[in-house]
Amino acid sequence: MRKKIPEKSRQAEIAFRKHDHRRCQRQLLSAATRVCAERKLRLTSRQLQVLEILLASHHPVGAYDILAELNRSAGHDQIAPPIVYRALEFLMTEGLIHRIESRNAFISCVHPGHCCGARFLICRDCDQVAELEGRDRGLLAAADSLGFAVDHSMVEITGICAECQKHAE
Amino acid sequence: MRKKIPEKSRQAEIAFRKHDHRRCQRQLLSAATRVCAERKLRLTSRQLQVLEILLASHHPVGAYDILAELNRSAGHDQIAPPIVYRALEFLMTEGLIHRIESRNAFISCVHPGHCCGARFLICRDCDQVAELEGRDRGLLAAADSLGFAVDHSMVEITGICAECQKHAE
DNA sequence: ACGCATAATGATATATTATAACGTATCAAT
């Protein structure tokens, strides 16, 4: 018998569930805005642009895809890589997005600003990424027993999500 | 009270312990040779060369560092990237080495050929990497409860190892 | 030993991802 999933993590696997993404997007955007306001940071229009591109889906997006997207809407003056990477760095520092190392790509965080030790399930069929909330107690305990002081943990699980398994049948 | 670490995983955090690395290296090399023999695979001299470079330490090594190392011993005819990447691919497929995604680098496996769901502790001070053995039950259970079919898992924990913490005091 | 199929290597070119370095613009606080 599995323990009931706690209230706080209900949104965790939203990527794999059918949901009103418009709404999801709006909520995440306003949460991000709120986080920046609380921290007295200005979220510049470039940073916002990049964040919005990532909020558009639960797929990871590469820096150069973001760049292309920006250039599409930029008109004639082309934007260069550093601009994207800087915006990404800001957003990561503030915990509004994550980097998916196994893809060299970025994804919006589903609980902006409150993330530590995020863990991802990456569907290699639909390419969507779900973010499990909460720390991994077993792992941290193992590190602890070796006297290892954890700084940052990165967990990326690749596989096939429930939905895609159904379709494959 | 912590459960006793099982026999099988005793070698797990060897990277962070003082040990006779010559011996460690020899053992891993012969284990790798044995694995290839069992699987009726030939371990070519290139592949062996690359493996030996990785066995030299418990540090992750970048593909281009390996390349440089090969070229150092190669004499005048220079070796090109694809050669290294191909050898790395072979070694990874056979579970003789791992890729450390957060570093874009590679490291020898401490239990060659029998690896699944390896988890790494990466010391950002001494740069050594310990490989925890065994799967992460909590994580797999979480994936399972969402109906997610796990394929491959990547766990990389960054921090400071016990030894480096002592030195920093 | 010979020839075939397979797999690994070698070589060239290029794609993809990321950063260094330096100057300019913006904005808020004084």
Add this chain to the structure above:
DNA sequence: ATTGATACGTTATAATATATCATTATGCGT
């Protein structure tokens, strides 16, 4: 208005990875 901090813009280049095709080595059946 001046200043200090931060983000932006621009150019160049570093670092990582792969596509492609020709060549060589190896294992295997005869």
